[in-house]
Amino acid sequence: MTHPAEADAQPQGTLWTLDLDQPLPVGPVLQVPVVFMRAGLEVAQELAQAMDLDDPAVVVQRFDNGRHCYIGRIEGTLVTYGWVTFDEEGIGELSLSIRLKAGEAYIWNCATLPEHRGQRLYPALLIHIVGELHHQGLHRVWIGTDADNLPSQSGMVLAGLQPIGDVVISRVLTMHRAWMRGRPGVPKQLVIDVRYALFGEREEVWLAANSGELSVGTMDPHLGQPLVLAGEPPGSARAAMIMLHGRGATAHDILTLTADLHWPGFIYLAPHAAGNTWYPNSFLAPIASNEPDLSSGLAVITSLLDQLAQVGIPAERTILLGFSQGACLLLEYIARNTRR
Numbered sequence: 001m002t003h004p005a006e007a008d009a010q011p012q013g014t015l016w017t018l019d020l021d022q023p024l025p026v027g028p029v030l031q032v033p034v035v036f037m038r039a040g041l042e043v044a045q046e047l048a049q050a051m052d053l054d055d056p057a058v059v060v061q062r063f064d065n066g067r068h069c070y071i072g073r074i075e076g077t078l079v080t081y082g083w084v085t086f087d088e089e090g091i092g093e094l095s096l097s098i099r100l101k102a103g104e105a106y107i108w109n110c111a112t113l114p115e116h117r118g119q120r121l122y123p124a125l126l127i128h129i130v131g132e133l134h135h136q137g138l139h140r141v142w143i144g145t146d147a148d149n150l151p152s153q154s155g156m157v158l159a160g161l162q163p164i165g166d167v168v169i170s171r172v173l174t175m176h177r178a179w180m181r182g183r184p185g186v187p188k189q190l191v192i193d194v195r196y197a198l199f200g201e202r203e204e205v206w207l208a209a210n211s212g213e214l215s216v217g218t219m220d221p222h223l224g225q226p227l228v229l230a231g232e233p234p235g236s237a238r239a240a241m242i243m244l245h246g247r248g249a250t251a252h253d254i255l256t257l258t259a260d261l262h263w264p265g266f267i268y269l270a271p272h273a274a275g276n277t278w279y280p281n282s283f284l285a286p287i288a289s290n291e292p293d294l295s296s297g298l299a300v301i302t303s304l305l306d307q308l309a310q311v312g313i314p315a316e317r318t319i320l321l322g323f324s325q326g327a328c329l330l331l332e333y334i335a336r337n338t339r340r
Contacts, residue, residue, distance in 0.1 A: 011147040011166040011181070011226050013091070015194045018141050018161045020134045025160025027127035028120040032074055036128040039069045043078070047071070050078050050113060070129050072121055080121045082110035082129055091144060096167070096178065098197050103139040117151075118310065123158035130159070142197065148227045150234045150307040157235030162186070164194050221274040222296040226251060227304075230258050230268040237267035239317040240308050242301065244326030245270065247277045254323055267313075271300050283328040294332070301333045315339065 018025075039047065041063050048056035062069070062083065072080040085106045088099045098106050107129055112121045130141055143161060145152040156163075165182040180198060182191035228251040231237065241261075245254040251270035258268050278297040279290035287294065305315055322330040 012169050012178075012224075013144050013146055013167045014153070014163050015165055015167065015180070015198075016143050016145065016156050016161040016163050017190065017194070018130055018159075020130060020139050020141065024131060024134060025127060027160075028123055028158050030120060030124055032116075032119055032121075034072045034074055034079070034121060034124065036070060036072045036125060038132065039071045039081070043071070046078055047081060050081060051109075051111070070125065070132065072125050072128075074116065078113075079116040080110075080112040080125050082125055083108050084129060084133070096198055098142060098144075099200070100142070100197065103137070104197075105133050105138050105141050107141055107143040120155070120158065122152070122155035126155065126159035126161070142194070148303075148307070151310040154234040154311040157233045164190050167198070220296045220299070221293055222271070222278075222300050225274050225300075226272040228252055228255055228270045228272065230255050230270075231263075231266045234267060234311050236265075237311075237313060238265035239263075239319075240267045240269060240313045241319040241321055242304050243268060243270045244278070244301075244320075244322035244329055245273065245276075246322075246324030246326050249323070250276060254321075254326070257321075269304055269308075271304065273297065278325050278329045283325070283332075294329075297329050298333050298336070301330070302337075 041060065044056040044059045044063070047059045047069065048054075051059070053059065059069075066086065068084040068086075070082050070084070071078050085108065086100060086104070088097055089106050089108060090097045091108075100106055107126065110122060110125065112119075112125075126143075133141060141161075143156065144167075145156060147166060153163075163183050164186050165180045167178060168181045169178045178199075180191065180195040182188070243251075243254045243257070245251055251272040255268060255270045261268075274293075274296075277293075279293040281289050283290075301320070305318060308318055309315070320330050320334070322328070
């Protein structure tokens with residue numbers, strides 16, 4: 001299906017799956033002694049605290065509605081958790097719901113407490129959950145991630161999950177249009193299945209735009225813009241290149257350079273600028289005249305470097321590449337963030 005506004009569309013999230021009828025992945029070897037288990041109402045207060053909730057009523061309601069929760073403990077302390085739904089679950093960030101068939105489960109709201117991140121507890125938790133669901137006789141699991149959440153995507157790769165398609169949203173006046181764009185090489189039936197789970201018989205849905213989101217975008221115009229990836233997946237890449245396109249171009253345009261870069265182990269990340277420009281005026285113009293776009297673009301670079309560090313790719317193994325206006329933005333970033 002071709003959408004006339006697809007050039008302006010924004011991938012908001014990715015749906016991943018795992019076939020539980022196939023041999024299950026082994027998962028990472030952990031360096032810490034973690035005990036995984038299914039939790040119940042007896043830990044509602046502890047879960048609420050881990051989830052930064054003032055009242056455990058939300059946790060209790062989830063259990064009452066048939067949701068399952070799995071947790072991991074280190075020396076008795078709850079350090080990671082994840083929830084599982086078997087019928088229908090809202091995906092709040094997308095204003096959508098996923099409707100499951102018999103034999104399917106949706107894994108969601110997974111988190112590792114901040115002081116225990118970076119130890120691969122997330123993929124280990126996912127491996128435990130899918131193993132338990134397999135023993136319960138289920139056949140497939142679904143899980144979603146934000147399009148720009150590299151640590152989460154890395155964990156899913158390590159857990160053996162496969163990305164099926166991206167939920168793409170374009171803005172038309174005061175409405176949002178959402179549809180599913182299948183990943184290259186994914187069997188068509190899998191894309192059809194996930195599209196049906198999200199949209200039913202429709203190929204797309206219309207969503208009311210959030211006025212608050214529009215005002216945030218005015219102050220931080222590049223926040224939430226598409227991030228296009230190429231090369232190695234986040235979980236297995238050993239080095240990275242951040243690529244910034246020029247004025248009037250797109251993330252896809254600059255990624256065409258990777259056709260001539262045959263570097264094994266690299267992940268290429270190309271963020272897209274709002275309105276195809278990183279800032280409105282010349283790079284020689286007063287800084288204030290290019291705000292808030294300039295600061296928003298610099299924040300994109302900082303965010304990508306931080307996320308790469310979380311998946312084991314430090315700044316020392318990251319190349320910054322820009323063309324035209326993108327190169328100017330990178331020079332501004334380097335001038336403000338000098339390091340050896």
